[in-house]
Amino acid sequence: MNLPPSPLGLAGLTLITMWQLYQFALCPFSRKVRLLMGEKGIGYELVREYPWERRDEFLDLNPAGQTPVLIDPDRGLTLIHSSVICEFLEETVDKTPMISGTAPNRAEIRRLTAWFDEQFYMQVVGPLLHERMEKRLIHRTSPDGGILREAMRNANQLLDYIDWLLDQRNWLAGSSLSLADLAAAAHISVADYLGGIDWRGHEQTKRWYSGLKSRPSFRPLLSEKMEIIPPPTHYDKVDF
């Protein structure tokens, strides 16, 4: 797996950063946190964690056994669960707010973030990860074509809804970039990596996603690969 340099390799950064993020390259929830940290300019080190290995040390950190976990050993802080981490960073780092606006605006940002984290994950990303990554890495079996096709059909339907939102708004939850866009980009990017997105007929979503792909917060994620599972050639291209 091609991950960014290990903590010790981030020579310059280690002096100014304290956060360590436990994650793996294709975890959409970790990607959401990384996009938020990127937009806010918060430095962090990556610690690769495969949650399915159920390492004792990781279970001690998070009894739920899931990535991401964000820790700051110096301050004794352990933040568990992507939405908990995002709310914490919003509350403590003023720069580039991503859950902003009036209370109803904030509710809409959170609704769509939850929609991607639950609906899009359950119907698209989860099945794709199971069939294309877990079966390969853990069970050493082949993916089930029927389940893959169903996940792609679901993706197509859910992208119709995103097209519809983007017909009315510049960004998913309103007039400005928000956590909803980052959550969407995180999940869509993993689905796209795993060959689950057919972009034809989704011009609005494609244009919006192309804009996100060119952001500095997104570039590092798009350059990471799991060698055992190569992405399609269009995956990291801004024009696709």
Place this chain on the structure above:
Amino acid sequence: MNLPPSPLGLAGLTLITMWQLYQFALCPFSRKVRLLMGEKGIGYELVREYPWERRDEFLDLNPAGQTPVLIDPDRGLTLIHSSVICEFLEETVDKTPMISGTAPNRAEIRRLTAWFDEQFYMQVVGPLLHERMEKRLIHRTSPDGGILREAMRNANQLLDYIDWLLDQRNWLAGSSLSLADLAAAAHISVADYLGGIDWRGHEQTKRWYSGLKSRPSFRPLLSEKMEIIPPPTHYDKVDF
């Protein structure tokens, strides 16, 4: 089904309340919202919604098709998803804050709330609802004894973790009552209604839950029954 009086029956309340909550009696996510609204003294009307019926009007309201949805027709507000609703109520109603304290305190409250909404739901409440309610109401089939026993074993393990938390803290997330306790009570109460909780050996959790049961915010929920599925006799008793 014995639900509280319909909106028109809440004679005095309709004058001061505008909120309508779409929910059904055994939806743990709706119960969490109701407990929060009860603690904050926010009036609301109940609208019974069975999400599995997938009513067109409800899907128009919430494309994800899930309860709870909280609307205020007068102000044109539609709030979707229990955690979105809880964050909105915290932000807009100062009385009795339930996600309070320092940023790390707030993260711990949100972590445990998410833990109940995801882990406890997935391992205990979801399977119990499927076996004991959905199979009866929708599929007209009998519950699978193996799945019920597994859900009860899971409940037992997860209650061990709650016992452990309560060995160190007065309330689940720290020294004061928080949304984590309300989320826990919501899920545990549905599991208990469906006969999924064996209280033996969980003295700490039992004492904590008995205290919650006696709160005015909890009493109305405990008095509601689904006639087709009677709860065990201890279900609504503070001493059990």
